[in-house]
Amino acid sequence: MNVVILGAGEVGFHIASRLATEGNNVSVVDMDEERLQVISDSMDVKTICGMASHPRILEAAGAANADLLIAVTTNDEVNMLACQVAHSLFKVPTKLARVREADYALHRDQLIGRDDLPIDVIISPEGEAAKVVMGRLNVSSALDAREFFGGEIQLVEFVVRPKSLLAGLSLMELPEVMGDLDVYVVAHEHNNRWTVPKGNTVLLSGDSIYVAVSRIQLDKLMIKLDMACHSPQGRNVMMVGGGHIGFKVASELEKAGAFVKLIEANGPRAEWLSDQFSNVVVIHGDALDQKLLEEENIDKMDDFLALTNDDETNILSSLISKRYGVPHVVTLVNRSIYTQLVRQIGLDVTVSPRLSTVASILSxxxxxxxxxxxxxxxxxxxxxxxxxxxxxxxxxxxxxxxxxxxxxxxxxxxxxxxxxxxxxxxxxxxxxxxxxxxxxxxxxxxxxxxxxxxxxx
CATH class of the missing domain: 3.30.70.1450 (Regulator of K+ conductance, C-terminal domain)
Structure with a gap:
């Protein structure tokens, strides 16, 4: 398959790497020569430096023979225009575009179509990340929770506790312990190494596992493992960051009946947010201001969500909330370099828009x-x-x-x-x-x- 990828950032890099590894012919376009050099040094792909929406650049990237165009630059308008140019001039059959602006997403049905913008799939990193955040709030004792089969199956990540029913258990013994619960361990982490387990794999205290369980049996599983499973309704939630992801999550939490306090550093954005909600308290302030956090009763919160666009702010504010004893903390991490580090410093529940976006595109x-x-x-x-x-x-x-x-x-x-x-x-x-x-x-x-x-x- 001939693939043209527009954008050599984190998402473009990982998609190019996956598709090139699988034997596809991949071209990557970006205006940053240094990023392209990193890609060129890392994988066997063609790189072109230039504006992704310009016809001559798309032609140089091989758009005339492309089976697929994936537009993931940091600019929504460039992504959408590139899809139009690829369609009109080069007849590229399939086009995907990353679109981050919520205003476009609200009108996607009117904007996208045979007689309108010729985009086959719009990917929203914020929308994908917001889904993951809400999934993890619903299973707050778990490190991760994903839905499959339209929500009928849950993949839930737990740490094996020292006195848990699972500690010291081999997977072939699991049916005995679970009784009438139908569960299947599909992934196992020991000493920071993840593997797909076998029947003779033994679960040790401190290991992490992913368990496949049906939606209707999830509550039973949580009770059996002495873990909490809560609806957001009635929970006290503090959020930092009112950007696209924060706004989507706050909207969902408001609908679910949670009591939300949202801290936003940007004054005009905070004012805009306060006009959008009826039951969300919006506070203009610094998420790292200890006095502000204390005034807003951080120690009384059930959940703390760090969802700003700045990884360092998210990590530091999450550590502060842990110090105040918040039982459930979710940290947004954009840069891959931090993804492997945050768990080592005690931040177990993380969300990566990059990974969510890559998975959506590859699916x-x-x-x-x-x-x-x-x-x-x-x-x-x-x-x-x-x-x-x-x-x-x-x-x-x-x-x-x-x-x-x-x-x-x-x-x-x-x-x-x-x-x-x-x-x-x-x-x-x-x-x-x-x-x-x-x-x-x-x-x-x-x-x-x-x-x-x-x-x-």
């Missing part, structure tokens, strides 16, 4: 019938939700006989609205939706199990 790019995709474990593992069709290679074999990569596991199957927690004897049937956890390197091999062959059409 659209994937071959076969991949309906959803997400990155877990700071990007070390991938989760795919795939549909099996009549010609898929995964059909009609017991799972234990499937030729799958070693670092891959099937965590759940959705069949006719019912969740099946798999064992080695289960077979995948036509139109089953299958939840698979694997490593980035094995994604192409897993995709082959779901590819649609020509005779299907």
């Amino acid at each position: 659209f790019v994937r071959k076969g019938r991949i309906h959803g995709m997400a990155s877990l474990a700071d990007g070390n593992l991938e989760v795919l939700e795939a549909e099996a069709l009549e010609t898929s290679a995964i059909l009609n074999k017991p799972l234990k006989e499937l030729d799958m990569p070693e670092d891959t596991v099937i965590g759940a199957i959705l069949r006719d609205g019912k969740i099946i927690v798999p064992n080695g004897r289960v077979k995948v049937e036509t139109h089953d939706h299958v939840l698979i956890v694997t490593t980035s390197a094995s994604v192409p091999e897993v995709e082959k199990l779901f590819e649609v062959h020509l005779e299907f059409f």
